[in-house]
Amino acid sequence: MIRRVDLRGRVAAGEVSDLQAEVNALVPRAVFDVEKALDVVRPICLDVRHRGLEAIREYGEKFDHVRVEDIRVPAAALKTALEDLDPEVRSAFEESIRRVREVSQDELTADIASEPAPGGRVTQRFVPVQRVGLYVPGGRAPLASSVVMNVVPAQVAGVPSLAVASPPQKEFGGLPHPTVLAVCALLGIEEVYAMGGAQAIAGFAYGFGAGVTGCKKVNLITGPGNIYVVAAKRFLLGEVGIDSEAGPTEIAVLADDTADPKHVAADLISQAEHDPMAASVLVTPSEALAAAVEAELPGQVAQTKHRDRVTEALQGQQSAVVLVDDLEQGTAVVDAYAAEHLEIQTADAEERAGLITNAGAIFVGSWSPVSLGDYCAGSNHVLPTAGCACHSSGLSVRSFLKAVHVINYSRDALQEVAGHVVTLAHAEDLPAHGAAVSVRFPGEQ
The missing domain is CATH 3.40.50.1980 (Nitrogenase molybdenum iron protein domain)
Structure with a gap:
């Protein structure tokens, strides 16, 4: 029902840009032209x-x-x-x-x-x-x-x-x-x-x-x-x-053998329910967990209302169970993937969440599923997709605010720095910029 990608021994933590290229090649997102x-x-x-x-x-x-x-x-x-x-x-x-x-x-x-x-x-x-x-x-x-x-x-x-x-x-x-x-x-x-x-x-x-x-x-x-x-x-x-150019929704789950496969499978399905192009990605060093989640998916999918849509999403190139060498490599992989939603279901989930710099929102532990954030966590569910979490944030109060600088200098304060302004203006061949300052201090420069 969902493909498997084995990154063990293939992708190592290194320069983020290099790792992003490797991860994107091995776990491609849905085509969104x-x-x-x-x-x-x-x-x-x-x-x-x-x-x-x-x-x-x-x-x-x-x-x-x-x-x-x-x-x-x-x-x-x-x-x-x-x-x-x-x-x-x-x-x-x-x-x-x-x-x-x-x-x-x-x-x-x-x-x-x-x-x-x-x-x-x-x-x-x-x-x-x-x-x-x-x-x-x-x-x-x-x-x-x-x-x-x-x-x-x-x-x-x-x-x-x-x-x-x-x-x-x-x-x-x-x-x-x-x-x-x-x-x-x-x-x-x-x-x-x-x-x-x-x-x-x-x-x-x-x-x-x-x-x-x-x-x-x-x-x-x-x-x-x-x-x-x-x-x-x-x-x-x-x-x-x-605010952003939002593409198909996506979830990445970083999990170890302490995670409950029923929870992980349900969370992957929850995002696949949105759209046939939705991405559901599990990253784990545990082959036992990978197998348990793969075994759990068909039964849960069969019981869900939108099973056809979910099946298409899970079987798409954008979804996968990704095996990694260890949690350190897995952390590097999900950070490079920069998912819209990142769940961390590991024994050290809270500490590991602190290592992530690229995610729209991070859901820590087994009791913080993405569905909570969709409705009632208090966080916002309008989040960057398609890897844009490496440079963009989700919707927030700041999205609706503009920052305006208000500059208020006294005569003495301007005079104290006037020489530097004039010097820099001439260095850039913009003498009128300098003149706009020196004209305020006739005979003093």
């Missing part, structure tokens, strides 16, 4: 730029198979969705919101003031992005939890204007999934649009319409989506800011 998808989304985005709301309606009818006249979700629909939400589901979302909000509050950064010279002060202010468009997928599953993960840190950061887009659903009369709407209402989001795909990203980036039915241009777009959403975000980068 964003460049090819750009050819599809480019005309869609440009059409939305020129025709606005009507183009969004037409693409919704073409791709989501439902024509929506009122793209803006009515307030009554949001209210009804929340009223109709199952009380148990509502309670679970409220707890998820509470935990994510608490963690987000702790992420807030105070302004930083420095005084590099007497009378010279530089303050780094953290200010929220003024308007954000949050995208919530609506494909194989209504990811209402993504509403929590996008909205809560933005609210904590102090973003004054938030809009949510989620694809229209034919079975719900052209509205987004009612659970998505209910969570928006629970969080006090009133500006919600029934639009999906590249046309939604373009609608946020360019703005469309006017009045209460229109949507003002946003400054930043966040949230996961399919390859066409990702391609649209890449195409529109610069017109707006984006």
Whole structure:
């Protein structure tokens, strides 16, 4: 059901870049050709730029198979969705919101003031992005939890204007999934649009319409989506800011013979449930554990609802049971792989987690499965994929803040450093830069 890759004696800990190349060659990720998808989304985005709301309606009818006249979700629909939400589901979302909000509050950064010279002060202010468009997928599953993960840190950061887009659903009369709407209402989001795909990203980036039915241009777009959403975000980068280019989800599990094979198998399956291109990778020095997990998978897969999707993901080139010489080599391998989600199920899990520098999120021990992070750990589940964890972070309060330097020098403080400024300006052949300082001190230089 899942292939085996034997790295014993083949890959050693060394330069990270060299190891990354080796690991990527031996454990390749699923093909996710964003460049090819750009050819599809480019005309869609440009059409939305020129025709606005009507183009969004037409693409919704073409791709989501439902024509929506009122793209803006009515307030009554949001209210009804929340009223109709199952009380148990509502309670679970409220707890998820509470935990994510608490963690987000702790992420807030105070302004930083420095005084590099007497009378010279530089303050780094953290200010929220003024308007954000949050995208919530609506494909194989209504990811209402993504509403929590996008909205809560933005609210904590102090973003004054938030809009949510989620694809229209034919079975719900052209509205987004009612659970998505209910969570928006629970969080006090009133500006919600029934639009999906590249046309939604373009609608946020360019703005469309006017009045209460229109949507003002946003400054930043966040949230996961399919390859066409990702391609649209890449195409529109610069017109707006984006959080990341999220590809298919992935889990790596570093485990030794203390791990429970039932737990490991369930965790691999949980990520494979997302998408046929999802990656599930077990890295272990224990051949006994590898065999036990391989034996456990078929039975658990047979019992899961989305067994066809899970089977395709587990059998894909992106998934594998990887044998390593020892935990040191295994640690180097998962660090080089830079997984979106990394579980460490070893006897020394907490200490070993401290050795990892490349992962979207690290789940420590047998009682911290990825599913916990997806919903109720308090962490964010919008994370870097495709190895991007080696240079990027997951969504957080910081994603919605800008750092602005405020420079405030007195006359004496400027005069004290003026000579250096003039010297450096002339060294770069920019004499007017120097003159902008020396003109303030006539006859003193």
